[in-house]
Amino acid sequence: MASGVGVVVFIVAIFILSGLKILNEYERGVIFRLGRLAPYRGPGVIFVIPMIEKIMRIDLRTVTLDIPPQDVITKDNVTVKVSAVLYFRVVDPSRAVTEVENFLFATMQLAQTTLRSVGGQTELDELLSQRDKLNARIQEIVDSQTEPWGVKVTLVELKNIDLPQDMQRAIAAQAEAERERRAKVIAAEGEFQAAQRLSEAAEIMSKSPITLQLRYLQTLKEIAGEHNSTIVFPLPIDLLEPFRAFAKAVGGGGAGQPGT
Template sequence: MTNTPQSKIDLTEYHKQTLIEKIFKVFAILLILLFPIAILFCFKVVKQYKRAVVLRFGRVRSDSPAGPGIIWLVPCTDSVEFIDLRTQSFNLPPQEILTKDSVTVTVDAVVYFHVTNPLKSLLNVQSHKRATELLSVAILRNYLGQYTLAELLSSRVAISDNVKLMIDKGTIEWGVQVQRVEIKNVLLPFELQKAMAAEAEGTRIAKAKIIEAEGEIKTAENLKEASQVIMENPKAMLLRYLQTLNSIASQQTTSILFPFPMDLPSSH
């Protein structure tokens, strides 16, 4: 009787396959349970005043900047950065500036700007707001030093417009456009304020004396013309005399004594 070889089953191999199947089953169950939750993280809502720059494996995705509305993200591969397009502002700290005529003044200003290119503002500079602020301070200090104190006080609007154009040239590479630059205040040293006040007071006093002297000159000329008229017509002196008495009596209640009869001018 021939003995047929019986196949032997490797129990160890069978046991390993069972563990792998169990592991895959657990992963499948977790995937089914977590899929509805994970799908929620694949969507992002971009607001109307923002734009989204999506990076996939560190590179800019072709549809960036995206928005507004709902955008699709792949978990673990995509990252998103939101860029605000609204107008932003910042106050420049007070700057001590030496003017062209060697006067030290303190100037503070405010800058308004907004992002026009979200890609440049994210890729070309680390912080576009901080960079714009530092550039504005440097340009303001360098530019205002070219003006005298009188020009700085009288031409603030024109100076602000020129500073805006200069800042805008530097921020265009960062996707930032400067809208307005306003010089809020120019503070003078206290000693200089006293000197300017004394100078202005002296100028006003000098102008007042000149006006008073011109008035006396005109008065003397008018009196000269009046005397000539009275000399040509003596009756005018009597009328002037009576007019003076009437003016004195109308001001207050007084008793006026004057000689009577008066010497009336003759008709010839």
């Protein structure tokens, strides 16, 4: 009798221990009781009735999904290879199990087709320069499609855009031409500003002759500071005006004597 009780106790203990499950903080257990869905359980220690309930563990952590390079024909008929990375997580474990057979594979396929579709509606310049807009568009489309599966797409980032060699050379030549154009525009703008300042300075000096003489003195100081053996002394033109007037007076008087 005692041995029979011991066997029963042992069987009951094995039954209970076999039904105990430990779920980590980031895990949830989706329960099927005789084939019907029951509320999910976890985290911590849970009990699953052996042979009656079945458990499926679902990880709630963010999953990083690497989208392999896709052949994309842009709106302006340029063939490029585009790869991306997608971040998503399960927000409803029950729907992630019951609404789709394999949510990881389904999300991967959906991300690939969406990447090709969005890339085909975009021109090459927009694909290269407006990645943030394309990331947001792809993320919005994929998230709206995975929402019924209990999957939340949090981020999509384009990773690599591989261009054909001839297109790379064309873009490099275009960038070089653009840099040369900017350099010429900047040089022309500098010459224009310099000419404008010189014109303003000349106008100021014409109104105040003493300014020109001060400029002469400043030039002398700069020349003397260079320790040159020869110094050129700039003579103000105003000092020559009396001599020019005297020369005109003498010339005018000499011209009138033969007539007397």
